[in-house]
Amino acid sequence: MEALxxxxxxxxxxxxxxxxxxxxxxxxxxxxxxxSYAVNLFIFSMGSIFIDKPPIVRPGAPADLQHYTDPMPQSLVLTAIVIGFATTALFLVVLLASRGLSGTDHVDGTREEP
Structure with a gap:
């Protein structure tokens, strides 16, 4: 699974x-x-991923037996998804305005010769 x-x-x-x-x-x-998807998957995979484990620490259990899913990477990825969506929407609006003003969608501003 890790290799995949x-x-x-x-x-x-x-x-x-x-x-x-x-x-x-x-x-x-x-x-x-x-x-952004690649970075989100990387951050998500850095949190210890266990299936069907609660995101809490059991009191009284030794540290090596604590098998829990860390909720911090999950919250970071959720926040990154929301921020990425807003940034993409803003970038699309700027793209449409730039295309309307310059007539081209090249990132360097030059037109392509047909």
Whole structure:
């Protein structure tokens, strides 16, 4: 399971970086979205993930027997999802305004020759 999760994070990160380096703004938005998904999965995987375990510490149990899911990475990922959605919406509005003013959607502002 860990190898599959690492592979998914790597593929999402690689595809995100490749799309961020593309010349069109929509591809840059998709790349930033994929990068945020990769980072969210990474943060989520850093919290000890146990299935059907409560996010609390049992009183009186030794530290090595404490199998609980850490709620902090889950709250960080939830916050990052909300902030990423708001940032993407703002970026789309700026993209539409820039395209309306300049007539192109290239990130460097130059037009493509047909």
């Amino acid at each position: 999760l690492a592979l998914v994070i790597g593929v999402l990160g690689g595809a995100g970086v490749w799309l961020v380096l593309r010349p069109r703004t929509f591809q840059v938005i998709m790349g930033l979205t994929l990068l």
